[in-house]
Amino acid sequence: MSTDVQQLDRVVIRIAGDSGDGMQLTGDRFTQETATFGNDLSTQPNFPAEIRAPAGTLAGVSSFQLHFADHDILTPGDRPDVLVAMNPAALKANLADLPKGATIIVDNRDFTERALTRIGWNSNPLEDGTLDNFIVHSLDLTQLTLDALEDSGLSRKDAGRSKNMYALGLLSWMYSRPSEGTLKFLREKFAKKPEIAEANIKAFKAGWNYGETTEAFGVAYEVKPAALPSGQYRNIAGNLALAYGLIAGARQAKLPLFLGAYPITPASDILHELSKHKRFGVATFQAEDEIAGIGAALGASFGGALGVTSSSGPGIALKAETIGLAVSLELPLIICDIQRGGPSTGLPTKTEQSDLLQAMFGRNGEAPVPIVAPQSPADAFDAAIEAVRIATVYRTPVFLLSDGYIANGSEPWKLPDLSTLPDLSVEFPTEPNGEDGEFLPYLRDEQTLARPWAIPGTPGLEHRLGGIEKADKTGHISYDPDNHDFMVRIRQAKVDGIKVPDLQVDDLTGDAKVLVLGWGSTYGPIGAAVRRARLAGYSIAQAHLRHLNPFPANLGDVLAGYQKVVIPEMNLGQLALLIRGKYLVDAISVTQVRGMPFRAAELAEMLQGVLSHV
Amino acid sequence: MSEENGASSVPNAKTSLGLKAKDFKTDQEVRWCPGCGDYAILAAVQGFMPELNIPRENVVFISGIGCSSRFPYYMNTYGMHSIHGRAPAIATGLSTSRPDLKVFVVTGDGDALSIGGNHLIHALRRNVNLTILLFNNRIYGLTKGQYSPTSEQGKITKSTPFGSLDNPFNPVSLALGAEATFVGRTLDSDRKHLTEVLRAATEHEGTSLVEIYQNCNIFNDGAFDHLKDAGEKGEWIIPLTHGEPIRFGKNGDKAVVRDADGGLSVAEGVAADDSRVVIHDAHSENPSYAFAISRLSQADSRLSPMGIFRSVERPSYDSQFRAQVTAAQATAGGDDAAFKSLLHGSDTWTVASAVS
Numbered sequence: 001m002s003t004d005v006q007q008l009d010r011v012v013i014r015i016a017g018d019s020g021d022g023m024q025l026t027g028d029r030f031t032q033e034t035a036t037f038g039n040d041l042s043t044q045p046n047f048p049a050e051i052r053a054p055a056g057t058l059a060g061v062s063s064f065q066l067h068f069a070d071h072d073i074l075t076p077g078d079r080p081d082v083l084v085a086m087n088p089a090a091l092k093a094n095l096a097d098l099p100k101g102a103t104i105i106v107d108n109r110d111f112t113e114r115a116l117t118r119i120g121w122n123s124n125p126l127e128d129g130t131l132d133n134f135i136v137h138s139l140d141l142t143q144l145t146l147d148a149l150e151d152s153g154l155s156r157k158d159a160g161r162s163k164n165m166y167a168l169g170l171l172s173w174m175y176s177r178p179s180e181g182t183l184k185f186l187r188e189k190f191a192k193k194p195e196i197a198e199a200n201i202k203a204f205k206a207g208w209n210y211g212e213t214t215e216a217f218g219v220a221y222e223v224k225p226a227a228l229p230s231g232q233y234r235n236i237a238g239n240l241a242l243a244y245g246l247i248a249g250a251r252q253a254k255l256p257l258f259l260g261a262y263p264i265t266p267a268s269d270i271l272h273e274l275s276k277h278k279r280f281g282v283a284t285f286q287a288e289d290e291i292a293g294i295g296a297a298l299g300a301s302f303g304g305a306l307g308v309t310s311s312s313g314p315g316i317a318l319k320a321e322t323i324g325l326a327v328s329l330e331l332p333l334i335i336c337d338i339q340r341g342g343p344s345t346g347l348p349t350k351t352e353q354s355d356l357l358q359a360m361f362g363r364n365g366e367a368p369v370p371i372v373a374p375q376s377p378a379d380a381f382d383a384a385i386e387a388v389r390i391a392t393v394y395r396t397p398v399f400l401l402s403d404g405y406i407a408n409g410s411e412p413w414k415l416p417d418l419s420t421l422p423d424l425s426v427e428f429p430t431e432p433n434g435e436d437g438e439f440l441p442y443l444r445d446e447q448t449l450a451r452p453w454a455i456p457g458t459p460g461l462e463h464r465l466g467g468i469e470k471a472d473k474t475g476h477i478s479y480d481p482d483n484h485d486f487m488v489r490i491r492q493a494k495v496d497g498i499k500v501p502d503l504q505v506d507d508l509t510g511d512a513k514v515l516v517l518g519w520g521s522t523y524g525p526i527g528a529a530v531r532r533a534r535l536a537g538y539s540i541a542q543a544h545l546r547h548l549n550p551f552p553a554n555l556g557d558v559l560a561g562y563q564k565v566v567i568p569e570m571n572l573g574q575l576a577l578l579i580r581g582k583y584l585v586d587a588i589s590v591t592q593v594r595g596m597p598f599r600a601a602e603l604a605e606m607l608q609g610v611l612s613h614v
Numbered sequence: 615m616s617e618e619n620g621a622s623s624v625p626n627a628k629t630s631l632g633l634k635a636k637d638f639k640t641d642q643e644v645r646w647c648p649g650c651g652d653y654a655i656l657a658a659v660q661g662f663m664p665e666l667n668i669p670r671e672n673v674v675f676i677s678g679i680g681c682s683s684r685f686p687y688y689m690n691t692y693g694m695h696s697i698h699g700r701a702p703a704i705a706t707g708l709s710t711s712r713p714d715l716k717v718f719v720v721t722g723d724g725d726a727l728s729i730g731g732n733h734l735i736h737a738l739r740r741n742v743n744l745t746i747l748l749f750n751n752r753i754y755g756l757t758k759g760q761y762s763p764t765s766e767q768g769k770i771t772k773s774t775p776f777g778s779l780d781n782p783f784n785p786v787s788l789a790l791g792a793e794a795t796f797v798g799r800t801l802d803s804d805r806k807h808l809t810e811v812l813r814a815a816t817e818h819e820g821t822s823l824v825e826i827y828q829n830c831n832i833f834n835d836g837a838f839d840h841l842k843d844a845g846e847k848g849e850w851i852i853p854l855t856h857g858e859p860i861r862f863g864k865n866g867d868k869a870v871v872r873d874a875d876g877g878l879s880v881a882e883g884v885a886a887d888d889s890r891v892v893i894h895d896a897h898s899e900n901p902s903y904a905f906a907i908s909r910l911s912q913a914d915s916r917l918s919p920m921g922i923f924r925s926v927e928r929p930s931y932d933s934q935f936r937a938q939v940t941a942a943q944a945t946a947g948g949d950d951a952a953f954k955s956l957l958h959g960s961d962t963w964t965v966a967s968a969v970s
Contacts, residue, residue: 299707
C-alpha cells in the first residue's frame with residue numbers, strides 16, 4: 001500500500017515500560033539512529049531508583065524521552081507528541097503529560113482486570129473513553145513479537161524480551177530512521193549469543209514491516225536533518241563527555257589522571273568510563289568509601305598526578321573535610337558533583353541543582369573552592385578541561401558541578417579539534433626558592449598567588465604539609481594570630497583572583513530591560529523559554545554562568561544594566577541568594593524542585609508575566 | 615624502575631648515601647610532653663632511617679590526627695599531616711601512583727582504630743605498599759584523656775567516670791582478621807627490638823603494620839610498665855622469633871603449647887623436650903595461627919606476644935594496580951590518534967557547510 005510521508009519540523013517521543021523492558025536501550029538506539037540521520041536532538045532518560053521494582057507497577061516505570069528536530073533545539077521537550085507504552089502502568093504514569101491529539105502506541109497485552117486494578121484503574125482505559133482525545137494504536141506487541149519469532153527456537157520468555165526491538169522497528173519506520181546502525185549494534189552486543197542477536201534483528205524488522213504494510217499506520221513522518229554548524233558530530237551523554245574532558249585535561253596538563261571514587265548514582269558512570277582508559281595513563285581506584293575516594297585522589301595529587309574524585313550530593317557531604325584539607329594544602333584536585341534530588345538520599349535518579357551552596361560553603365572555616373558548571377551534556381567536555389586549568393594553575397581543589405539531567409541526557413557534539421585545546425602543562429619545581437637556599441613551600445607566585453607544587457622524589461625540596469595553619473612562606477606550624485588572618489585572606493584572594501572569561505550576554509536588540517540569568521543544566525529550558533518570549537514580541541536578555549566561584553569580573557556591570565533580573569533554578573534560590581548578597585540586586589528567584597528540568601512553556605509563561613510588567 | 619617488586623621498587627642506592635640520624639631531623643621544635651614515649655620512637659626511627667639507604671626525597675611520612683600524628687613534622691623527608699583517620703587512604707593514592715616512594719603511615723590507637731578503622735582494614739586487605747606505625751597508648755592524649763578503642767574495659771576516664779563499657783580492640787588480632795601480610799608488635803623503650811621489627815616491616819612488600827606500645831605519661835602512665843620492668847618483663851613478654859620455640863619466663867619454663875584440641879595456650883613448668891611447644895612460624899599462609907598467638911593475651915591481659923606475628927608473601931596492590939595500566943598501554947598506545955578515535959566513537963556523522 002502507499003503511505004503518505006508527512007513533513008514535521010520537530011517531534012517529541014517518549015518510550016515507557018517496566019524497568020526490565022529495555023526502555024533505556026530502546027531509547028538510546030532510536031537516539032543514535034536520529035543522530036546519524038542528522039537531526040538535532042536532546043534526550044532525557046527517567047528511571048526509578050529501584051533496580052527492578054515489581055513488574056507492572058507504577059513505581060517500576062522507566063521511560064526515555066527524545067526530542068528531535070530539523071533545527072537546533074535546547075531541551076528534551078516538555079510534552080511528548082508520541083507515547084509508546086509497553087504496559088498499563090507505563091500508560092498511566094505518563095498519560096497526564098500528553099497534550100491533546102498526541103499519538104499513543106500501546107501494547108494491549110496486559111490490560112487485564114487484575115493488572116488494571118493493581119494500578120488503580122477500575123475500567124479499561126482502552127475501552128472506556130479515557131483516550132478519546134488521543135490517536136491510539138492499540139496492538140498486542142507481545143504476541144506480534146512472539147509470532148515473528150515463532151521459528152527462532154527461543155522460549156516464549158526469551159522471545160518476548162525482544163518486544164522492545166519490535167517497537168523500535170515500528171518507530172524507526174514511522175520516523176524514517178536509518179536502521180543499519182541498530183542492526184550492527186545488535187550483532188555486536190550479542191556477538192556471543194548469535195541466536196539472541198538474530199531474534200532481536202528479526203523482531204526489529206518485523207516491527208518495521210508491520211508499520212509499512214498495515215493500514216493502521218497510514219502516515220509516516222519525516223523530520224529533515226538540522227542545519228547545524230558544519231563539522232563532524234557524534235551523540236554524547238553528559239557523564240561520558242565529562243569523563244572524556246577529564247582525560248583531555250590531564251593530557252593537556254601532561255599529568256597522569258588518578259580517580260578515587262565510590263559508586264553513587266548518578267555519578268558512577270564516570271568511574272565506569274575512566275576505568276576503561278588505562279592506556280591513556282588513567283588510573284582508577286574504587287575506594288572503601290567516599291572519604292577514601294577523595295583521600296586517595298589527594299594523595300595522588302601530592303605525588304604529582306591529577307587527582308579526581310566523582311560523586312553526588314550525599315558523597316560530597318562526606319568528602320567535605322578532605323576538601324578543606326586540599327584547600328589548606330593548596331594542591332590541585334577535581335571534585336565532580338553530579339547533583340541529584342536531596343536532602344539526604346533524596347531522589348537518587350532525578351535531577352536538581354541544590355548543591356550549589358554546599359559546593360560554595362559546605363566546609364568548616366573559610367575554605368573557598370572554585371566552581372565550574374557545565375550547561376549541557378556536550379558542554380561537560382569543555383567544562384572539565386576548564387576545571388583542570390583552574391586546579392593546576394592555581395593549585396586548588398575545584399568543583400565540577402554537573403547534575404543528573406546533564407549526566408544522563410545526550411545531544412549532538414561537534415567533535416573538538418584536539419590541536420586547539422589549551423596547553424595546561426605544569427612545571428614542578430626542582431630548585432629551592434628561598435634566599436638562603438631553603439625551600440619555601442608557601443612562597444607564592446605573584447600573579448596567581450599559587451604556591452609551588454613540589455613533589456616527593458625531588459631532592460632538596462623535602463617539606464611537610466598539613467591541615468594545621470601554616471606560617472606564610474615556610475609552611476611551618478603557626479598559631480600566630482596575624483599570620484592566620486593573613487593566610488585566611490590570601491587563600492580567599494587567590495580564589496577571588498582566578499581569571500575567568502567575562503560573562504557573555506545574549507541581548508539581540510540591545511534594548512531588553514529584563515535579564516534571565518541561569519547556571520548549569522537550566523541552559524536549555526531557559527534558552528527555549530527566551531525564544532518563545534521573543535517570538536511573542538518581547539525583548540529579553542539571557543546570560544548563563546559557567547563560573548560560579550569566582551563570578552566573572554563583569555557580572556556586576558551586567559546585572560546593573562537591567563531593570564529586572566530573573567534567576568530560574570532547580571532549588572529554592574541558591575544562586576539568587578549569592579547574587580543578592582554579593583551585588584545587592586533584587587533578583588527574582590524562580591524555582592522548581594520536581595526532580596525534572598523546567599518545562600520551557602511554563603518558564604516562557606512566567607517570563608512573559610515579568611516582561612509584561614516592566 | 616622496571617622491576618615492580620613492592621618495597622624494592624623504591625630506589626635503594628647501591629653505594630652508601632652516608633646519611634646520619636641527624637640528617638632526618640628537622641629544625642622544628644619537638645612538642646610532645648616531656649617524658650612521652652613518642653620521643654623514643656622518633657629517635658629510633660631517625661636512627662634507623664640511614665640503614666635503609668633510601669634517598670630522603672624518596673621517603674614520605676603521612677599521618678592523621680593525634681599526638682603521634684605530629685611525627686611527620688619532625689622527619690626531614692616529604693610528609694603530610696592530614697586529617698583524622700584518613701592517612702591510610704591518602705597514602706594509598708600516593709603509593710599506588712608513585713612506585714619510587716617509600717611511604718610510611720604514622721597513626722595512633724584512636725586515629726587508626728576508631729575514626730579511621732575502615733581505611734585501616736581496607737589498606738590491609740588490599741596489601742598496599744605502606745608501612746603503618748600504630749602508636750598504641752590506649753588513651754586519647756591530644757583531646758586530654760578520654761578512653762580509646764584499645765583501653766581496657768572499665769577504664770575510668772574523663773568521659774567514663776563510671777568506667778568504660780566497650781570491649782577493646784586488639785590491633786594485632788584486628789589486622790590479622792583483615793589478612794594483613796605483615797603484623798608485628800614492639801615497645802617504645804626497647805630500641806633494639808623496635809629497630810628489628812621496623813627493619814623487617816620496611817623490607818616487606820605490601821602493607822606492614824607495626825603496633826608500638828607507647829607510654830602516655832600524662833593520661834595513662836605506666837600502661838606497659840610490666841613489659842619494661844627488668845625483674846618482671848620476662849614473665850609477660852612472649853617473644854616471637856621465626857623458627858624458634860616460643861618459650862619465656864624467668865627460668866624458661868613457660869611456653870606456648872598446642873593443646874589437644876588444636877588451640878594454643880600458655881603452659882608453665884614445661885620441660886625442655888616437651889613436644890607440645892610451638893615453633894613460631896611467621897610465614898604460615900593461614901592467618902589463623904598468628905591470630906591464635908595474638909589471642910594469648912585473653913588469658914591474662916598482661917601477657918603480650920612481641921615480635922613478628924606474620925610475614926607472608928603476596929603481590930602488593932600497587933604492583934598489580936600499575937601492571938594493569940602498563941599492560942593496557944602495551945596492548946594499545948595512548949597517543950593523540952588513539953584519543954581522537956576514542957572521542958569519535960563508532961557513530962559519527964558529518965554536517966556539510968551550511969547551504970543557503
